[in-house]
Amino acid sequence: MKHSPSTPGMTGKVTLVGAGPGDPELLTLKAVKAIQAATVLLVDDLVGDDILAYAAPGARIVHVGKRGGCKSTPQAFIEKLMIMAAREGDRVVRLKGGDPFIFGRGGEEVEHLREAGIEVEVVNGITAGLAALSSLGAPLTHREHAHGVVFITGHAKPGDAGTDWRQLAATARDAKLTLVIYMGVSSAAQIQSELLTGLPARTPVAVIQRASLPSQRHAVTTLGELQATIAREGLASPSVIVVGDVVQGVAAVAQAPTAQARTA
Template sequence: MNASIPTVSLVGAGPGDPELLTVRALKRLQEADVVLTDDLVDARVLALLRPETRVLRVGKRGGCISTEQRFIHELMIREARSGARVVRLKGGDPFVFGRGGEEVTALREAGIEVEVVSGLTAGIAAPASIGIPVTDRRHAPGVAFVTGHRQDGEDAPDWAALARSGLSLVIYMGLARAEELVASLRAGGLDPRTPAAVIAAAHTAQQRQAICTLESLPATLKSQRIASPAILVIGTVVNEAWQVETLPGLQLSAVGSC
């Protein structure tokens, strides 16, 4: 980075545990003069900042009063132009459902240099915390990362196409529309007995998880009182989970060797 040019670092904070930060992410946090942080960033990560670092909370949460995206852009630009070392800190990875692309565009248009420091996204780290590999050639030819959340007027994902794809599905922000997305996947032809998992607050002391089937997923979320933030995983890769009590309605099948 050129010290003479205003710069913002978009830093991924990972899913929770500060030990999952990259070395570069830790370095940028400890150099920062001001940090604009999302609500989902774990307090243990913020504890790594210098005492004199200013922390500006600009969280965006579904169903809650949130900071407008345009205001976040303006705040980053103003702080960078003041000469501050600015970090925009996001849970997970800045470029995975984190609006990082929008922020890069706004900063570059304002003449601000941007550095992106990738983080471990919850869509990989949450399933891994209970032994689920999001890709496994014994189960599926690939994985689709998709959001279950949309603003009014936005198109929903093509759940029918995803149901036919044969891919493992990792769904972010899907709890509020779980019944809708399950119905759409079943209408698209996905077997209602397909294994499903939910992992909430991954890599924190509040982590909870459950395994069920696609058809019982909405009821499981309610009965187990699982709340956001959470990741849903749908597909036979869920059969690889470990140390998780299987809920009624699912028989985990053995997977043969190659």
């Protein structure tokens, strides 16, 4: 694809693109078109080379890693890069794992870009919480088992008290909700302990690591065995923890908790 250089004197545009959970076949057509048209791509840590292969040969690719527990590019610096490139006339794509508006800081970036007078568009991607349980053949909602779903982070902002897991457990129990916990592996012991104040220890749980990728692994267990299972099976970030009766839909739920490599 021929690269179209930026036009001096013209303000460019920024598109926040959800790259999905990792499998390039789960990209939307609109996401692919945006990636192909970009002259500058600012790429998150979890976006793989298979997705970057859609970029134009002359596009400038800048890796701006954002990953819990690892050294990250400061958010303010990323926003500054987007604004600078757009003002130089570039077509900028901010390429994020999952969906920009689900724990992707997309809301913050849209606000800063609009304040700077930059045109911005958002292209949604499949969020890891949906792809993870779907990859095991189970839904997030079910008329008999779950009337709704809550996407929630297990990683609180510094200085923030974080989620009231006890209250959430009571709400999930009473309203029959599925809990999808992002970035929760490192604090799984605390989450487990507090959820057990309102949910039975037998509540089914699935932990899915690297959802949709060839290296995907998962374990099916119960809330009472959550932390022990994570430790025993060596599951780590990036993982999604799904809590609720919908996990019964996973064929492996009747078996002893085990981590499994995803087969092609």
